[in-house]
Amino acid sequence: MLTRRGVLAAAAGSLLLSACGQPGQRPDDGTPGSAAPDRHELVVGASLELTGRGAAHGVLQRRALELTAEELNVSGFPVGNLRRTVRLEIRDNGSDPRLAARQATELARRDEVHALVGGTLAETSLAIVGVAQARQVPFLSLGFGDGIALPLAQRTFVYKLTPDAADVARRMAQLIESLRLRRVVLVAVDGPHGDAGVRAVRLALPAVDVGLARTVRLPVGGTGFTDAAERVVSAEPDGVIVWATAPDSGSAARALRRAGYRGTLVLDPGAVAEETLTRPNLAAVEGAYAIHPACLGGSMLTTSTTAERDRREFTLRYTQRFDRFTGFAPYASDALRLLTSAARMASSVDRGRLRAYLQTQVVEGIAGGYAFAPIRHGGMEPDSLGVYQVNQGAWTVWS
Known part of the structure; x- marks a missing residue:
């Protein structure tokens, strides 16, 4: 079957040489923006919501980053004729877009990171976008919002790992049709994520x-x-879509139940975090459906047994370290793997070469599938999305 992923893989390969700059560039040449060559590190700056309203996702992504860096650093990874390790520079942006922008600037200028990761909120990701473009630093966004990687002409150094809203909405519509719901209300949080x-x-x-x-x-x-x-409730729907991120998703579900709504709830991927299944929310979200990438449970990675194994191993390591894996998309883990893969292919940690080779990545990650190309910088592939349901306080695959 001809898939979008296959088409983009071919496009990425054919355009790779033109995207990499002039022939004869010396691999791992220590050009501006690289850490000192003798440090043998890939330096990744992360601005994450470790406090504030985005912490429900930001803390989880920090865990994913650190676990993956530990794994990669056991033996390092080849970049040209060197073997490098990952060094993380993690900052708490407090869910404040202005602080996220300042941190990204400092990471790019003072810490000379090779790439930026972060922004689990659309607002913080969008704040980092401007810095990444101005400083020409590859930025892998973990935020929900369709305007992060578009328009492409103004986002050449920006990549988005989360699913596109259109893909999530189509999967929601298919679910709603199968449940024979005919009249729904959409509840969407204010801001770019809700707008999308x-x-x-x-x-x-x-x-x-x-x-x-x-x-x-x-x-x-x-x-x-x-x-x-x-x-x-006054609209008398038989289904409600809640389009928000945790903790707002759980709070909205509680408010709806208190107002007397007893019908079907359908949640977007932003709802899936530990916060949503905490005790105050359990009664309200029991039976709710969620559209979410494959990592939540019940593998959908049918094309790559290596990807399935990596996802299982990541889940096991996460559970051993943090006691439970209640379900989230480890986009930050995939971001780090995409960066190390780009560095291997480029034989360099130069920012421009990393950017060029990021847009050739057509892979199955921990969270799901990605098909980056010069003409497309995000988000996750739609066939990575599945339907899940809260059953006895846990996310389970819905069939």
Whole structure:
């Protein structure tokens, strides 16, 4: 079967030489933006939401980064004629876009990182985008939002690992059709992530002949959801889509149940974090559905047994270290693996060469599949998405 991933793999290969600069570049040449050659390191700067409203995802991504760096550093990885290790420079942006931008600037200028990772919130990712482009530092975004890697002409150093809203919405629409729901309400958080969801859902539902009774926006900050929930209930839907990130997803579910809604809940991937299945939320989210990448449970990686093994091993290491794996997409782990793969292929940690070889990556990662190309810098492949349901306080594969 001809897939988008296969087409992009061919495109990436044919355009690789033109994307890499002039012939004869010396591999691992220590050009500006590289760490001192004698350090033998790939230096990755991460601005993450370790506190604030994005911490439900930011803390999980830090864990994924550190676990993967430890694994890679056991024996290092070849880059040209050197064997390098990963050094992480992690900063807490406090879920503040302005702080995220300042941190990205400092990491690029003072710490001379080879690449940037981070921004689990769309707002912080978008703040880092400007810095990455100005400083010409490859940036792998972990945020939800369709405007992060587009327009491509202004995002040449930017790559997005999360699923595109249109792919998530189409999978939601298929689920809603199979559940025979005919009238739904969309509850979307204010901001770029919610905006992307609103656009995508409005396009996806008519394709399955499902009516969108109302769109209700949630205020940023996790409070004041009562009024929004009451507006949802007054529309008398038989299904509700909650398009938000944890912890807002769980808070919205609680508000809806308190307002008297007892129907079906469908959540986008941003809901899947440990916070959503904590005790205060369990009764509200029991039975809820979520669209999420393959790593959540029940492997969907049918094309790569190596990828399946890597995902299982990552889950095992994570569980051993942190006691439980309640389900999240380890995008940060994939970001680090994509960077080390690009460094191997480029025989260099030069920022420009890393960027060029990132856009040739067509791989199955821990979280799901990616097909980057010069004409496409994100996000996750749609066939990586599955349907899950909360069953007795745990995410389970829905069939």
